[in-house]
Amino acid sequence: MSDKAVVIDPVCGMEVDLHAAQDDHRVAEYHGTTYAFCGRGCLLEFADDPERFLDPDYQPSM
Amino acid sequence: MSELQIIDLPVAGMTCASCVNRIERYVGRVDGVSEASVNLAAERARVAFDPTRTTVGALHHAVEAAGYRVVDGVAPDDLDRRRATEQEALRRRWVASLVLGLAMMALMLLPLGLDQRALRPILLLTATVVQVWAGATFYRAAWRAATHLSATMDTLVAVGTSVAFGYSAFVTLWPAAVVTLGLPDEVYFESSIIIVALVLLGRWLEARAKQQTGSAVRALMGLRPTTARVIRNGVEFDAAVDEVRVGDRVRIRPGDRIPVDGVVAEGSSAVDESMLTGESLPVEKAPGDEIIGATINRSGSFVFEARRVGTDTALAQIVRLVTDAQGSKSPVQRLADRVAEIFVPLVLGLAGLTFIGWLVLGPSASFALTNAIAVLIIACPCALGLATPTALMVAAGKAAEHGILISGGEALEVARSLGTVILDKTGTLTVGRPAVVSVAPIGGFDGSELIRLAAGAEVGSEHPLGTAVVRHARENGIEPPPSSAFTATAGSGVAAQVDDHSVLVGTAEHVGAHGDATTLADGVALAGATPLLVAVDGAVAGVLGVADTIRPEAAEAVGQLRALGLGVWMLTGDRRATAAAVAERVGIDADHVIAEVRPDAKAAAVRAQRATGLVAMVGDGINDAPALAEADLGIAIGTGSDVALAASDVTLVGADLRGIVTAIGLARRTGSVVRQGLAWAFGYNILLIPVAMGLLYPAFGILLNPILAAAAMAMSSVSVVTNALRLRGFEPPASARAILHPSPAARLADVGYLVAIGAAALVLGGAALVLANPAHGTTDAGASVQRSDRQ
Numbered sequence: 001m002s003d004k005a006v007v008i009d010p011v012c013g014m015e016v017d018l019h020a021a022q023d024d025h026r027v028a029e030y031h032g033t034t035y036a037f038c039g040r041g042c043l044l045e046f047a048d049d050p051e052r053f054l055d056p057d058y059q060p061s062m
Numbered sequence: 063m064s065e066l067q068i069i070d071l072p073v074a075g076m077t078c079a080s081c082v083n084r085i086e087r088y089v090g091r092v093d094g095v096s097e098a099s100v101n102l103a104a105e106r107a108r109v110a111f112d113p114t115r116t117t118v119g120a121l122h123h124a125v126e127a128a129g130y131r132v133v134d135g136v137a138p139d140d141l142d143r144r145r146a147t148e149q150e151a152l153r154r155r156w157v158a159s160l161v162l163g164l165a166m167m168a169l170m171l172l173p174l175g176l177d178q179r180a181l182r183p184i185l186l187l188t189a190t191v192v193q194v195w196a197g198a199t200f201y202r203a204a205w206r207a208a209t210h211l212s213a214t215m216d217t218l219v220a221v222g223t224s225v226a227f228g229y230s231a232f233v234t235l236w237p238a239a240v241v242t243l244g245l246p247d248e249v250y251f252e253s254s255i256i257i258v259a260l261v262l263l264g265r266w267l268e269a270r271a272k273q274q275t276g277s278a279v280r281a282l283m284g285l286r287p288t289t290a291r292v293i294r295n296g297v298e299f300d301a302a303v304d305e306v307r308v309g310d311r312v313r314i315r316p317g318d319r320i321p322v323d324g325v326v327a328e329g330s331s332a333v334d335e336s337m338l339t340g341e342s343l344p345v346e347k348a349p350g351d352e353i354i355g356a357t358i359n360r361s362g363s364f365v366f367e368a369r370r371v372g373t374d375t376a377l378a379q380i381v382r383l384v385t386d387a388q389g390s391k392s393p394v395q396r397l398a399d400r401v402a403e404i405f406v407p408l409v410l411g412l413a414g415l416t417f418i419g420w421l422v423l424g425p426s427a428s429f430a431l432t433n434a435i436a437v438l439i440i441a442c443p444c445a446l447g448l449a450t451p452t453a454l455m456v457a458a459g460k461a462a463e464h465g466i467l468i469s470g471g472e473a474l475e476v477a478r479s480l481g482t483v484i485l486d487k488t489g490t491l492t493v494g495r496p497a498v499v500s501v502a503p504i505g506g507f508d509g510s511e512l513i514r515l516a517a518g519a520e521v522g523s524e525h526p527l528g529t530a531v532v533r534h535a536r537e538n539g540i541e542p543p544p545s546s547a548f549t550a551t552a553g554s555g556v557a558a559q560v561d562d563h564s565v566l567v568g569t570a571e572h573v574g575a576h577g578d579a580t581t582l583a584d585g586v587a588l589a590g591a592t593p594l595l596v597a598v599d600g601a602v603a604g605v606l607g608v609a610d611t612i613r614p615e616a617a618e619a620v621g622q623l624r625a626l627g628l629g630v631w632m633l634t635g636d637r638r639a640t641a642a643a644v645a646e647r648v649g650i651d652a653d654h655v656i657a658e659v660r661p662d663a664k665a666a667a668v669r670a671q672r673a674t675g676l677v678a679m680v681g682d683g684i685n686d687a688p689a690l691a692e693a694d695l696g697i698a699i700g701t702g703s704d705v706a707l708a709a710s711d712v713t714l715v716g717a718d719l720r721g722i723v724t725a726i727g728l729a730r731r732t733g734s735v736v737r738q739g740l741a742w743a744f745g746y747n748i749l750l751i752p753v754a755m756g757l758l759y760p761a762f763g764i765l766l767n768p769i770l771a772a773a774a775m776a777m778s779s780v781s782v783v784t785n786a787l788r789l790r791g792f793e794p795p796a797s798a799r800a801i802l803h804p805s806p807a808a809r810l811a812d813v814g815y816l817v818a819i820g821a822a823a824l825v826l827g828g829a830a831l832v833l834a835n836p837a838h839g840t841t842d843a844g845a846s847v848q849r850s851d852r853q
């Protein structure tokens with residue numbers, strides 16, 4: 001496993017270091033997939049309505 | 063239309079543009095907010111709101127609910143830290159004053175061959191520092207009271223020590239004037255310093271007692287875990303406890319602390335609830351069972367649904383109640399306050415009278431002055447002010463230890479003078495949940511095999527009767543076997559394939575019973591239970607009786623309440639026959655049963671009982687809430703509805719009915735401790751003021767000098783506080799017998815403590831008298847009987 005595993009925050013579209021996010025409890029499981037977030041706000045936003053952000057038509061706000 | 067207020071909130075934790083949207087949305091939703099704009103770079107939220115419709119606190123909450131922090135919030139433990147600093151300052155002051163005071167006393171009393179007059183300027187310097195530094199609190203408080211045209215205990219201390227100090231300073235600075243005026247050539251620096259030291263010592267002890275209950279609250283807060291594994295809309299993540307919402311599912315693994323209150327949804331486990339209920343055995347939890355935050359999961363894993371979060375949790379309520387009880391004033395305390403209001407001016411008057419009286423009639427001005435100061439000091443009603451709050455604080459903390467939440471001093475006062483306790487039946491005397499009460503196999507079928515198969519068939523059932531069968535099996539160590547082809551028919555029963563047997567559980571018609579089986583079922587129904595028939599492979603194998611069970615401790619609790627001399631009644635909406643059967647089993651007299659009462663008539667039934675004296679109502683349901691509110695003391699079973707909890711004065715967190723006895727027992731002990739304290743404090747003042755005034759002097763030559771008065775006063779404060787602290791040793795009565803026949807040791811301890819402390823005070827006082835009297839007071843006053851020193 002590489003030192004830096006960069007994933008995309010599904011809510012805002014930012015790049016997030018998965019390991020740092022895991023250490024920081026900024027990750028969530030949904031239907032067996034792990035998602036990482038830039039901050040708590042995005043995580044909570046995702047938990048409110050996950051399908052909205054996983055919709056291919058969704059445009060991240062930045 | 064009121065004016066809009068604009069505020070900038072510094073927000074921490076924002077990382078991206080969606081954070082901005084989220085905070086704007088959450089804050090904008092608050093009623094009264096007209097606009098919220100968040101600046102990511104500046105980490106600020108600018109909010110325009112109507113101050114008449116919302117508060118800054120509500121805005122903080124909205125930001126926090128969104129998952130962020132407002133930076134300038136005052137941390138709750140700031141208060142604790144400030145108290146600790148204050149306490150430390152108090153300690154430094156009393157220690158320093160006492161050491162200096164005692165050193166001065168030694169210098170002046172011991173035959174060291176020093177020139178007393180040469181020493182005086184040094185004494186004056188030291189005493190001035192102490193008087194200003196250590197005595198400042200008294201002057202400030204006395205001044206505050208004076209601006210409101212009232213006088214407090216601080217007024218007494220301030221006036222008393224200032225007179226002693228001022229006179230001594232005058233003697234030191236203008237010795238020539240003293241000679242020309244014919245005043246006594248004496249200084250009282252050590253008296254004023256020691257008085258200040260002893261009063262501060264009393265305050266310090268009081269602060270420590272408060273802090274001890276404060277640390278009990280902190281210990282409770284420490285029980286709350288900081289994170290929770292939350293499943294929300296299928297998304298599973300680690301959340302801060304504050305982020306958990308009502309309706310979230312929370313996953314609990316073995317050894318986890320439960321973060322919030324809720325109801326088990328999946329899985330089962332044993333949970334240690336001892337920190338809240340005092341019950342040491344872990345409690346089995348299955349789907350549908352209530353889970354309380356701060357308790358510890360033992361072995362199994364489960365998921366529960368959050369029902370109460372944040373300040374609504376049982377733990378948060380305990381913390382609030384303990385804190386409220388510390389701040390609340392009981393009726394007795396208010397009486398003490400009113401007494402002090404009259405008492406202080408009266409004492410000031412008596413001190414003046416003493417001074418003038420002895421100036422006219424007495425041997426010298428010194429004599430008059432010493433006695434007047436002694437009156438001021440002895441009268442300081444510190445003990446009076448300490449008696450009630452310390453006892454209430456200790457009692458509230460002690461009650462919380464036993465899982466009893468008391469809403470304040472008033473509830474304790476009522477609890478100790480109760481005449482009648484009314485118990486609701488369902489959910490209070492009974493568990494409020496069906497359980498298997500009888501197992502009758504038919505045709506030589508094995509009893510445990512019957513249970514095993516029935517539980518296997520019911521394992522997928524959500525019906526309360528079905529879960530009762532499954533729970534009964536598990537409680538008897540029988541694991542329900544896996545089943546297939548489960549079908550449930552509402553109102554009749556279930557069918558399933560268990561271990562290659564076709565099993566039916568339900569009504570007589572459902573299983574196709576006739577003959578012996580129906581007779582057995584009718585018998586079960588007559589005994590007040592619901593019959594569940596079990597058929598295995600087409601033949602009826604047995605009848606299970608399912609009924610709401612009486613709590614195991616109900617009879618003992620009723621027995622203990624009766625031993626306390628209370629009238630115990632049962633109130634229920636149930637049929638008279640069922641009610642009578644329950645009443646008989648728990649030991650309530652048949653003529654003390656009020657049955658067939660409609661929910662809306664329960665309050666009226668309680669009101670009728672109030673004609674005979676103070677009434678406590680114990681209940682759990684929403685339908686009990688009006689009755690709880692109507693009663694003089696509403697006691698809610700903690701696993702009950704929120705409405706019931708809100709309407710109650712006392713809450714039993716655990717469902718153990720003996721908690722009622724514990725609460726009443728503790729209230730009675732607290733009441734007697736408060737009264738002992740007040741009697742001690744008042745008696746001491748009433749007794750010693752005339753002595754200090756010198757009324758005994760003409761006949762017996764007995765006087766109190768100021769140092770002795772200060773020591774006696776501190777002693778009385780200490781004895782009152784330590785007496786209250788004895789409540790910490792309170793243990794709930796073990797049985798009704800223990801209430802009716804308390805052990806002689808317990809009785810002795812009660813009276814013995816005050817007698818012992820009184821004796822100790824006498825010995826100390828006697829020793830002080832011997833030490834102090836040669837210095838000032840009788841002997842030297844007697845030697846200077848010449849003419850009065852009036853101008």
